[in-house]
Amino acid sequence: MSSPQYPYPPPPPPPSYGVPPPPPAGSNLKTALAGGAIVASLAANVFLLFQVRDLQTLTAKNQEIVQNQIDTIKENSTVMTAAQKKHLDDLKEDLETRARQLNQAASQAKKEAVSYADEQAKKLEQENQQTKQAVAQTNTALSDVKQRADTANAKLADVGTDVAGVKTDLASTKTDLDKTKSDLKKVSGDLGITNGFVATSQKDIEELRRRGEVSITEFSLKKQKTLQKVGDISMQLEKADPKKNRFNVILLADDKRVEKKDRTVNEPLQFYVAKSLYQIVVISVGKDQISGYLQTPKYMSR
Numbered sequence: 175m176s177s178p179q180y181p182y183p184p185p186p187p188p189p190s191y192g193v194p195p196p197p198p199a200g201s202n203l204k205t206a207l208a209g210g211a212i213v214a215s216l217a218a219n220v221f222l223l224f225q226v227r228d229l230q231t232l233t234a235k236n237q238e239i240v241q242n243q244i245d246t247i248k249e250n251s252t253v254m255t256a257a258q259k260k261h262l263d264d265l266k267e268d269l270e271t272r273a274r275q276l277n278q279a280a281s282q283a284k285k286e287a288v289s290y291a292d293e294q295a296k297k298l299e300q301e302n303q304q305t306k307q308a309v310a311q312t313n314t315a316l317s318d319v320k321q322r323a324d325t326a327n328a329k330l331a332d333v334g335t336d337v338a339g340v341k342t343d344l345a346s347t348k349t350d351l352d353k354t355k356s357d358l359k360k361v362s363g364d365l366g367i368t369n370g371f372v373a374t375s376q377k378d379i380e381e382l383r384r385r386g387e388v389s390i391t392e393f394s395l396k397k398q399k400t401l402q403k404v405g406d407i408s409m410q411l412e413k414a415d416p417k418k419n420r421f422n423v424i425l426l427a428d429d430k431r432v433e434k435k436d437r438t439v440n441e442p443l444q445f446y447v448a449k450s451l452y453q454i455v456v457i458s459v460g461k462d463q464i465s466g467y468l469q470t471p472k473y474m475s476r
Contacts, residue, residue: 360372361440361441361442362442363442363443363444364434364442364443364444365445367444367451369442369444369453369469370387370388370469372440373455373457374439375457376457379457379467382469386472387472388469389405389469389470389471389472390467390469391404392465392467393409393466394463394464394465395410395411395423395463396411397411397413397414404468405470406427407425407426407427407447407468408425408426408427409423409426410424411462411463411464414459414460414461414463414464415459416459416460419438419439420436420438420459421456421459421464422436422437423437423454425443427445427452428446428447432445434454437456439456439458439459440455441455442455443455443456447470450470450471450474451471452468452470453469454467454469455467
């Protein structure tokens with residue numbers, strides 16, 4: 175930017191107080207130089223003065239521009255501040271709304287969590303009660319099982335003792351059976367027929383049954399006027415003499431009446447029914463009473 179050009183006014187004429195004496199030759203030069211310096215100084219001052227005025231004017235304009243810009247910035251800032259404030263208010267309201275919603279959600283979640291916890295606690299309590307009951311029942315059952323096991327063990331011990339006793343009894347029974355076998359004899363009956371072994375005691379009768387070779391029907395007859403059924407025949411005791419072990423009986427078999435008189439104990443009384451040989455043995459005689467067994471074939475002859 176070029177400096178402005180200003181016209182300079184002519185210097186005023188010097189005052190005339192009379193004609194001064196002419197200066198000496200050397201002093202004119204000095205005077206001219208001093209005047210030129212003064213003029214130059216005045217010109218410079220004037221120039222500086224105008225420069226200062228221009229600067230003041232320019233400064234005033236710049237200040238006005240700056241003030242306008244400041245005002246604009248203030249106005250824009252006010253507008254921006256209002257918008258920001260509104261935005262901040264909106265954000266604050268939104269945050270408050272979200273906070274309320276979160277608080278409500280948290281409250282609801284807390285209620286649900288407490289309710290769920292209470293429900294689970296009740297379920298756990300019920301399960302604990304059921305478990306306690308099951309454990310109690312199991313303990314009772316185990317106690318019962320233990321008691322039964324103890325009882326069973328005791329019974330097993332008793333059974334072991336019984337087994338030992340049974341073994342002893344079996345050995346004794348075997349001995350008795352061997353003795354019974356030796357005691358059983360084949361005796362001819364009153365018809366002169368030897369029909370197997372003859373039992374003379376209750377043990378002998380059991381031995382005959384065990385062998386299964388014949389059918390055995392035991393009887394006990396009292397003296398009476400009517401016949402008594404024994405197996406598939408009928409019998410009647412007429413007389414019994416316990417002192418002599420003798421007796422009289424009537425037999426009715428296959429519509430045939432047979433009398434056996436003055437017979438003795440352990441004597442086979444033989445008779446036929448159809449084609450099969452029957453045999454009666456009386457093993458004891460009492461007062462008006464006899465007892466023994468009827469022996470019939472296992473398979474009847476036709």
